Amino acid sequence: MSIEADILLQEAKESIEAAQNYKTELQQRLQDLNQARKQVKGSATQTREVLKQHFRDLGGALTKLLDERLASLLLEVDTIEQNSIRPLDDCQKLIEQGVGTADELLREGEAALRCSIGGKDDKLCSFTKKALQIQLDSLPEVPSLVDVPCLSAQLDESLLGVVRERIFSHGTVASHPPVQIDELLERPGGIQVRWCKVDDEFAAQDYRLQYRKGTSGLFEDVYVGQDMEYIVLHMDPNMDYQFRVCARGDGQREWSPWSIPQVAYTTLAPHEWSTGTEGYSLSSRRNMALRNDTALSKGTVLYSKAPTYFCGQTLTFQIITAGQVDKRDSIGVCVECVNGQETLQRDRAVCISTNGAVFVNGKEMTNQLPPFTLGSTVTFDMEMVNLYPVNNNLEGGSHKLRVTIGSGSREVVFDWLLDEPCDSLHFACSFAYPGWKVLVF
Known part of the structure; x- marks a missing residue:
């Protein structure tokens, strides 16, 4: 085989190897792209569920609050009605009692008049004395309409506008969490975690760092404070740990969404003092x-x-x-x-x-x-x-x-x-x- 043929063969082998490497890199990029797509799709699905559940809970809570307020107002109406009707009922009983007394007196008076025609004056005398004792000129006082309650409901029609404005501004959707883990550095027996803000308009008051061993199980708090880095100690060497961080805005009680979890491990053995030293x-x-x-x-x-x-x-x-x-x-x-x-x-x-x-x-x-x-x-x-x-x-x-x-x-x-x-x-x-x-x- 000539030198030219050897060169061509070598170039062909190099081209094949380059093509294979190129294919491998492209396949790796496809995997990375699929992972990115899964992150977008998965986070969007999760966000939808979070929003739906939140507004379901909020709607139920609002309905409960409205029902409780309605029941309270209706009870107030019942109380005012009962307290206002009671003296009117007492007055009615007194008047009805007076009407009954007047009817009885009328019957006795008519009977006395009939007897007086027959020459019997004793019943007429008795009737006269009884009429004087009843005080027919004394009438019970009936309250005027302006003096008795006339119930009504005062409702602030602007409440709906205020609630509508608050509801329309309630909640936000962000394409990225306001903070992300920036760097994970090996330390002896630990990992130094550094994070940064990716939303310049977010005024962070505190940061919260969590980690978990492996990529499953529950996260646990390891740091809450104002620093933007923390060294997590007491970690087993050559074991994967997952980290995430979030922030709390200035004057806020709620924490922001979590950053994208990052995996890290340390190969460095922890620093240890020597045992057996006197003192x-x-x-x-x-x-x-x-x-x-x-x-x-x-x-x-x-x-x-x-x-x-x-x-x-x-x-x-x-x-x-x-x-x-x-x-x-x-x-x-x-x-x-x-x-x-x-x-x-x-x-x-x-x-x-x-x-x-x-x-x-x-x-x-x-x-x-x-x-x-x-x-x-x-x-x-x-x-x-x-x-x-x-x-x-x-x-x-x-x-x-x-x-x-x-x-x-x-x-x-x-x-x-x-x-x-x-x-x-x-x-x-x-x-x-x-x-x-x-x-x-």
């Missing part, structure tokens, strides 16, 4: 250490279980409780664990003391950070800068790490020179007095 007790997950009241005669350094801090990550310490301050106190990272030390302020380590002093290889820097207080958070960020060979021999060179230590609203940045490359570092702490409790993540 310290650990939490069940071994990410929280408490300096207890043993071994008070000397300072003690507590190291991590393994060198789990890598360049490019953020290592965070949080002060849960505070104790008495000592100049030997320190929190930081180191190349190796050295037993028998009273402090981390030594060679091949960088740390910050509880008074805010920063130490690099045991030497105190001029820059200081705020002293530790209850709730203080200290972060360490490191990145590899470059290598400086000696006589073109990397083995004898210096390795530079750019370190950023943050505490509160302040931070210090410096270069840390090491005599050998270091892929991972231990974290450590030392406290001279009990009462200090520190969480690492």
